[in-house]
Amino acid sequence: MSNLLNTESLADGLTSMGLSDWPDAMRALLDTRMSAETHGDFERWRDILSALPNAAANPVRLRELLLGLSPWRKGPFSVAGVEIDAEWRSDRKWARLAGAVQALDGRRVLDVGCGNGYYALQMRKAGASIVIGVDPTLVYVMQFLAINTFERDANIFVLPLRLEELPPARSSFDTTFSMGVLYHQRSPIDHLRRLRTTLRPDGQLVLETIYVPGQESYACTPKDRYARMRNVWLLPTIAELTTWLARSGYRDIEIVDRSITNADEQRTTEWMPFESLREALDPDDPSRTVEGWPAPHRVVVTAISP
Numbered sequence: 001m002s003n004l005l006n007t008e009s010l011a012d013g014l015t016s017m018g019l020s021d022w023p024d025a026m027r028a029l030l031d032t033r034m035s036a037e038t039h040g041d042f043e044r045w046r047d048i049l050s051a052l053p054n055a056a057a058n059p060v061r062l063r064e065l066l067l068g069l070s071p072w073r074k075g076p077f078s079v080a081g082v083e084i085d086a087e088w089r090s091d092r093k094w095a096r097l098a099g100a101v102q103a104l105d106g107r108r109v110l111d112v113g114c115g116n117g118y119y120a121l122q123m124r125k126a127g128a129s130i131v132i133g134v135d136p137t138l139v140y141v142m143q144f145l146a147i148n149t150f151e152r153d154a155n156i157f158v159l160p161l162r163l164e165e166l167p168p169a170r171s172s173f174d175t176t177f178s179m180g181v182l183y184h185q186r187s188p189i190d191h192l193r194r195l196r197t198t199l200r201p202d203g204q205l206v207l208e209t210i211y212v213p214g215q216e217s218y219a220c221t222p223k224d225r226y227a228r229m230r231n232v233w234l235l236p237t238i239a240e241l242t243t244w245l246a247r248s249g250y251r252d253i254e255i256v257d258r259s260i261t262n263a264d265e266q267r268t269t270e271w272m273p274f275e276s277l278r279e280a281l282d283p284d285d286p287s288r289t290v291e292g293w294p295a296p297h298r299v300v301v302t303a304i305s306p
Helices: 007-016 022-033 042-055 059-067 090-098 118-125 138-151 188-198 238-247
Strands: 077-079 082-084 108-112 130-134 156-159 173-179 199-211 251-260 285-289 297-304
Touching: 007 022, 007 130, 007 156, 042 059, 042 138, 059 082, 077 138, 090 118, 090 199, 090 251, 108 118, 118 130, 118 138, 118 156, 118 173, 138 156, 173 188, 188 199, 188 238, 199 238, 238 251, 238 297
Parallel strands: 108 130, 108 173, 130 156, 173 199
Antiparallel strands: 077 082, 199 297, 251 297
């Protein structure tokens, strides 16, 4: 596997979970993903990572290097005196859900669609023994590696993979997070069932997704885009979402948070200079998207694996 990943610690951690076959099973795909074959900026990003340790005492140079890994979607981070003001104030989402999650002390955690590992770092701070994050976007993996150059946490791993590309998890995780992923799935029930296979009996799923307001049980499919995103497939009401979870085999389903995303929590910054939520909302009615859908309503749901 790529020498940028802490493969020895990864193999040790997976072996402790009974997943000793994972490193060999993932090796070829990880080698491909962690290379210029996957992204033309790979070598530039790798050079940035190599330069970070020597820049630790020079905030101006360090800031320049970290900006070279933009866009930073999740944050904020504070790195050796450099403040990374990411697009999302992810600390607010974590504050909303942290109290509802089962205690993470000693738990083995899978974070699906983990981005740059912001939440994975919070999970470790909350006591998780190991966090395996997966996200197919290579720049997010490089951002995590940059942050972890300074955090030096040997028990967090962010792998450039999708959930369905992982070897069978054989119910090895105590807690599985899937945040901001479900509405990108063509088959959300298949996603929920696949998540369930990662969890041990009585393990906890923490799911965060967009929903549409309404008391009835139904789901909507945007004809083209939702909030300017093309890859949004199904937006359920909360009643429909809980039905999906129950039909997927979960029990003790609880709604632990509802919120409406606003342009203070998700916005353009120097670290993510492209258009953000504000441009996705109707300027005359910010309660609607530019396509006429309700603005993003988000729900956090917990559920228990049988």
